[in-house]
Amino acid sequence: MKTSASSRHFADHAGSVAPVLSLIDITKKFPGVVALNKVSFDVRPGEVHALLGENGAGKSTLMKVLAGKHQPNGGKIILEGEEKSFENPKQAKKSGIVLIHQEQSLVPEMSVAENIYLGSLPLKWGNRVDWKKLHADSTEILQRLKCSFTSRDMVSHLSIAKKQMVEIARALVFTPKVVVFDEPTASLTDHEKPVLYEIIKTLQEQGVGIVYISHRMDEIFHLSQRITVLRDGEYNGTVNTVETNEDEVTKLMIGRSLELDYASKPHDFKENMLELRHLTVDGVFEDVSFNVRKGEIVGMYGLVGAGRSEVAETVFGLRRPSAGEILLEGRAQTILSSHEAVEKGIALVPEDRKDQGLILGMNCRDNMTLSALGSVSSMGFMKTSAEKVVHDKYQSAMKIKTPSWRQKVGNLSGGNQQKIVIGKWLHTHPKLLILDEPTRGIDVGSKAEIHALIKELARSGYAVLVISSEMPEVLGVSNRIIAMYDGRITAEFDGDAVSEDELVQAITGQVTKAPRAAAVTTDDAAAP
Amino acid sequence: MATAEQGNNRLMFGGVSKSGLLSFLSAQGILIFFLLSMVVFSFFSEQFLSQSNIMTVVRQASIIGIIAVGVTVVIIGGNLDLSVGSMLSFATVLVVDLHDKVGPTTAIILMFALTLLVGAINGFLVGFMRLNSLIVTLAMLSAIQGGILIYSGGQNVDIANQDSTWFSVFGRGYVAGIAVPVVIFAVLAIIVQIVMSYTSYGRRIFAVGGNPVAAVYSGIRKNWCVFSTYLISAFCVACAALVLGSRVMGSQNNVGQGYELLVLAGIILGGTSLLGGAGSIWKTVIGVLILGFIQNGLLLMGYPYYTQWLVTWVIIILAVWLDLANKRKRLLTTHS
């Protein structure tokens, strides 16, 4: 079933340049499973080689083998013609292989310089840190990256994008030969990405081989020269980027092509479900007014830190508004806790699945019913059979792949975890569904399914608010788009009639269009 | 695609069934250890396995056990309660002192009310003020001890006519041949186990202990849940005070000193992780009994009482070594 070889273009391995790094027949076994089965992969100097595959396909494992975090059970790592084996990440780093993590791997209460040289601080006799050298060296690296902060700044005070820069700076400590970017744009907004691309380009010019892992097709086609696809822990082909297209790559990845239904947005809007009037939380966001109608999907677009999640949290009762009103179905509400929010028919699928959305140590069923325990218990006693019915209902409705309801959700893939969070909220039968970054870090297959689900829910009468940093997502699902910048709403657009430029300008503070307060209640122009 | 997921799940399943087996083994391991030590002790001491000795040990362990039931709930909810030692002194002094002043019934009611009030203070500070439970209950340990001394003026309290009060039933009575303290212990353990395993309340406590942030984002009133665990803990302490006060028919002001550590040791021996979100009352019952039998067995074998401490250390190390499920995790996360 994994031979869709008809459309596979094998890349030209007899290229003029010898690879700086080759992985040959790498096998990695974990107890009970083969995570990588004879996977081969190479990078040439100055090349961006994209590594693709669904979650669980083995990309991360392969990179961890490469970076010395895991030791392979078989196969060879050849760096500049020499066979290597790394016992730990530091060895790999010293040999010139650097992994830039998806998760922030910085120490918050330390300076930028200390983070850059973490684990290899320059020392004088007596184990003393050589601060002079440390800051001089760090400053030099930061200058190369054109960073706007200094080596003495505390990391905990930096924005996410700047933290990402520190991570990259760290890669440049040992003259790198190969740099692995693992989902580097996951926490970056669209206007921050060009900076990253610039850095990658600089590294390329210096002859560094780049391995680029991402779920975002646009980035991959923008950056890479070759694409290698993994599936189920096996090598599934390498193609030259210029000779292929997104559809083909998707097929290689998931064994079928995706049919995305960007056309079929909901269109039958009813009365106002949620209305915010001049909502303010001091020091966080100000004067936020907009509405969401039943059957409508409103997208909220902005940079990380613009105050989008905070608006959602305020509606959900997790923050106290210092001014303004929240109206549900036309009536003003005071929502003092998440519990009250749930009782009033609000559901929030939070931004951070693992920390906010799920109890990772609990099984699928228990997570699924957690927000509506009353519906599966009587007199306080759980009705396990009713719980199982609920679980099975959403499992089949949303095609959640789990061997059993007993499975701990910590062991599921990101997409399935997210579906469980959504299922949990659907079971509360909410009237307003807020989704904060619903597809962050989720593979394309699940992503499309979740998008379709969101639209389906709106069509069946839910009022939906989608917060996202991904432009295609916002454009793809929203009837209306609200742009936020620095704690304020800067613009409101028709989801089908807005250009990407307009959006970017609105979220970077380049337009200061007054929020359309009038649109809040009666404006039907937003409807198609 | 399906295979990718399954591959993933296979991987996970490997992990799960393995850790499942391990945790099963570790639970069994501690039981096996328990039974083995019983056999060893019985070789060295004829009385060890006698019915009267077993009943004595279980009766003696029941005070620690009753408290441990409550503290286990607090721990499952993701917090600690170190104030139970002082709280036990407080409740015991109170019930004994009030017994002769206002009569047993009123004394018991007042004692429960005031102990629950102290539990409510703990619960308020940890649940609603969101202070770190370790430090708060440590501070309360000191404050409550001072409170008792101020109340009693440092005097011992006694019940004058020990033989003529029905109050004696809690510490000295028997129901169907079983000592009342043991009955109270068993009944509490069973009720709390049922509550934790089969009610929506129990589910919420596990959720709050497992991930307090996610619990709040799921619409659970986390603060109330945490608050309530301290009430349960205080209720259990009050029950223990009933037994202790009735058993001794008097009380010193520091009678509960050090109980908090014995209780924790019992819980740890049983294998409940201190991280929250996991654990069970059964484990705690086993842990407390192990503690009791070690103490008794070593005494019967003629070892000085302090050798049990050394043995407890070794067993704790063995027990945690088996319990690899908690690998590389940290305790003591604050919820703020």
Next chain:
Amino acid sequence: MFKKSTLAASIFMAFATTAFADGPYKIGITQNNVGVDSYQTTYESAFEEAAEANDNVEVVILDAGGDVARQIGQVNNLIQQRVDAIIIWPTNGQAVIPAIRQAHRAGIPVIVTNSKIAEAGLEFIAAFSGPDNVQQGISSAEMMCDALDGEGRIVQIAGQPGYTTAMERSQGFEERLAEACPGVELVETQPGDWNREKAQRVMENFLTKYDDIDGVYAGDDNMGVGALNAAKGAERAEGMVFIGATNFAVGYEAIERGEYYGSIYQSPVDDAEAALQTALDILAGKKVPKMNFFETPKITAANIGEFEKPVF
């Protein structure tokens, strides 16, 4: 010294008990662990009362909470305050000696109360005032011999390990028992930590372990009554001889009821007053013997009428 400012008075009203005397003598006392049992608490209030009654004395009352290190700190604080005399109820008979020596060197006379310190420290103290615990052990042993007619098996529940009073009572008891009636066999000793519940547990274990126990010697009545409780619970109290020390009210009542054979009558009020008097005598320049024991007679059902019921 406690200042009678309004602020302080309003904050700490509850304990403005200190004498406000114009007399020249300022005496500091550091107690062992007030509140751990009634004896110490009663001692403290008796001491306060005695000091208040005497216009010539001003006292600084401190409590070490059972912690040796804290007691040493308190002695240093008292030296710092330049009190005229220090009365110490040692938390430990040995560990406090250097602190006593420092006070001695600073020219402050030290009076040890209630519980003796080790030989090495005797040269630094002005006097000891308290019960003769060895003698108490001896008296208890004699009572045990009488009660058992020189024949039987007994167990001992001792006080807190490492505590001088506990060791002296045990020592006196064991030595006298061996020579007065070799027919009485002491089969086992376990500490009860001056704690009734602990003693009760220890006795329960003894009862399981030994089928024939004729008598129990406890380091104080608190523990003795705990042992009695255990025996009654096991329905084996009948015919068993219980002998304690430091007669508590519960012990007194048990003697009245005939459940408890006897004890040693030791009054904390006498103890406190004797300590204060010794200190005052020394300050007045009187010749005082090094060891000042106050009377601690035997108390049994036979002579119980001669004693008032203890208040603690």
Next chain:
Amino acid sequence: MVNNMIDVKGFLKGGGFIQPIWVFVIVITVFFSFMSDYFLSVGNLTNILVQTSTIGLIALGMTYVMINGNIDLSVGAILGLAASLSVGLQDYGLAVAVIAALASGLIIGAINGLIVWKTGVNAFIVTLGAMIGVRGLIFVYTEEQSFYATNFAFSDFGAATIGPFPLLAIIFLVCALVMHLVLKKTGHGRNTFAVGGNAEAALDAGIRIGRHMTINFIIVGFFAALAGVLLATQMGAATPNLGRDYELWTITAVVLGGTKLTGGYGSITGTLGGVLAIGILRNGMNMMQVPAFYVLVILGVILISVLIIDQKLNVHASKGVSI
């Protein structure tokens, strides 16, 4: 709270801001000097330093362990064991006794560290076990007896002064200075923050976390033993119960000093403030003759109040969601 101060004061030099605990120390110092004539004398202040040096020395090591995100409950027992050994082994010579005592701290620290390292079980459980077990060890060794030094040379050391300053206070302050510099200036010190702040990142950066944590457990073991030896010199003796509850007061002092129980944040200067705060409160209340019963309540209430104030400031500073 400290963050807040940094924000306010910006990036002034390292020690350019006053830690909140020091504000508290100053407030109570002023309060007690009004309430008692004796409080603000040199003699009394050095007394306070000597009295806090025991908890203070342990707290220095504990700060490292807690910045690592661990905790050590066995320090009180280690102190007791070291004190007993340093007195009990004096028949073999004073040097042997002291070395053996200090070694016992190193060894138990190493055992704690190794178990935490190799099993990954959290330190609270491991060291709770050690706390119980080491206390048992003391009783087995001493057979419940107190030991005392046969000559006074040992206890003279405890009472010695250099000029007007007690030797013990000087030792404590010097150790504090050294530990402060190690934490601030050395690779090991900086790695302590890294391990506590982001263990995963530290691991990836090649810091050997297990080894690092073990070293810190050994450090706290050493300081607990040192505190035990020095306390024994003050007494010329050792009792088997010595050091009971010290772990609780040590942790309290370190937390008062601003070190976070979650790890990654803390300082020796803060710990020094925390230790002094408790010492001054105890001493001052003694001076005012606050009855012992009330001292317990007041200490508890103050501790909770400080926690509440600290938290209010923190929440305000971080503008976080109220979870």
